[in-house]
Amino acid sequence: MECKEVEIVIYGAEVLCSSCINLPSSKETSEWLEAAISRKYKDQPFKITYVDIHNPPSAGDKKEFAEKVIEENMFYPVVLIEGKIVGEGNPKLKNIYAELEKYGYIPA
Template identity: 70%
Template sequence: MKKQVELIIYGAEIICASCVNLPSSKDTFEWLEAAISRKYPNQPVTMRLIDIYNPPEEESVKRFAEKVIEEDMFYPVVTLEGKIVGEGNPRLKTIYAELEKYGYLPVNEGL
């Protein structure tokens, strides 16, 4: 692993109106956390769940949370190192491919 990355899930308690049959932001966060830790054991990823309606004061995070609301993005919106890698119903394959660009190695490729 070259660099520990930060994965941020932007969402809300209320499910996105266009995402009614999809998991909540919290459920998506927990699902991603479990999937990533299984696929990349002993390769930590910093993960944060941000409430878009009550973001922390951290300026970049607050700005992006506002953008999710203003642009009516489907949430949860998943970013990896600031790049959007999923929206509404994120795909593991896409997130895994991005992690591997940072040097993360899947468990089946011999750590």
């Protein structure tokens, strides 16, 4: 089964959220996730988009969700796969992998 290229969107900020002091920054988490997913699902396409919640795109779903992260005081980074929240604060690879496999991704 051919896997569909999914979009993984990571919402975060340069400044760590107050409960995330000892965790990596949202940007570091984004880079770490990209490396981990690339290793686990070799040669399977996916797209990672990082959105700074304090400087989101000027319109669209990503802007709306960035505002929601701030308004609802969500722990960031918030990780979405195809619009579904799969991680918040300190995302777990196991949950992210499980969601990717629903889209046909096969571990290497």
